[in-house]
Amino acid sequence: MTRSSPSIRTLKAVLASAALALAGLAQAQAVFKITAIPDESPTELARKAAPLVKYLEQKLGTKVEFTPVSDYAAAVEALANKQVDMAWYGGFTFVQASIRSGGKVVPLVQREEDEKFRSVFISGDPAIHSLTDLKGKTVSFGSQSSTSGHLMPRSYLLQAQIDPDKDFKRVAYSGAHDATIAAVASGKVDAGALNISVWEKFVADKKVDTSKVKVIFTTPAYFDYNWTVHSDMPVAQREKLTKAFLDLNRNTPEGKDILDLQRATRFIPTQASNYKGIETAARSAGLIK
Template structure:
């Protein structure tokens, strides 16, 4: 059967409209995407590796498509959650404080690893002569990101308590951008010492990614509260509760739970609260970083 141009055009328009309708219905059936981000405190490939099993688990628990949204730096992680471009963010203690202040108290910590209730930083060196914080005087020292809790803020606060001022007493203050980069800088002799997250250091030692006979820890900080998973206060209470239950329900009794917890370097997740981070906020204000 031959169709004239006008009926053919009408048929094509009808098919096109049906196609758009079907696509629209399919999108509605899929529902909204739940977006997750994290501060880039490690290499992008490592962040993606750690996130994949957790995102798959959250998809099943939330009944929604879950996607990871990478960000370029710590400030971008803060802005994406404050502006509700993502639904869930992995923050360090200082980034959480920045987001909480920036949002007028609208960013809330949901859960944290049990390890984050007593987190520590380590100072490392390949120089045998460096045995204490006092020995950093006149040296080149690297922190991680300027907005890192365990890679800058808390190490700086303990340096200040020891009577040293980095800008006055160190020969050079460097910022590597991430914990693994700090290890690399110390190992390569680019700086004489560096401060970083204890769990990243322990992971590198366990995986033999650093020569622990040559690069050693010479100071470990007292404990403090650190990382958490945060949400915006505008998230519906029912979804917040479902999300919290998903994290708190993770155990090492199942293969999936064990894999996720090991990748997150966690024993388990526990509820978090704003008051946990008052000490970090005070340290940030006293250091002039907030």
């Protein structure tokens, strides 16, 4: 029986160590990163993401991380520059990401609710009953890049011959839907526009006094939120992700938990053409040049 010389044993040890280091590096690089537009508070976004992250880890067989961003523009840049693998966008943010990336983003799925999404205008002023009554008042939108908190409400105001920048006493931007509710409820602004889903959640959780703050207008339906990836992602990976979302089922405890937090009945496939109307509205409102 021959024995390895010390130099060979040393070489083997070095190679084994290098292999372990490379394996560790590969594992570190295998993290699948997701983000979301900050349309709600950071704590709420983290709460909504936690069970979804765990579920995707099981389905993808790799570590998944939720990476929060500071604002809507950062969410657009993160995916366009491939700093994250997948992003939760509103319809307008998707359009912005598509333009920013030169058309290199692909929407995979949306909630069933996002086929016919709506915005609401709310007010705590008993004298305000309609959009016309908002003239001369202070009105808050959410983020400037928000579909349901700014773009579509602005679009429907313009259709009603109301120009927010000329007809309102002051236009404010709260940054998020829950912040808009808080601004209206506290009397900081006379009215606000936001995502109907967040409004209904606040009402259901009794976080807003509907005897004091009421809906004065609900917009017609439009396409909104989706989960989007970069087009450089391999097709097989896209299909695996899509299947993971479509497989979520309310009849399982895990599925119900995730869908409830996402405020979704179920997820369905979507496509870029669904958001052409959003792009048209953005251009008409002067939000895309």
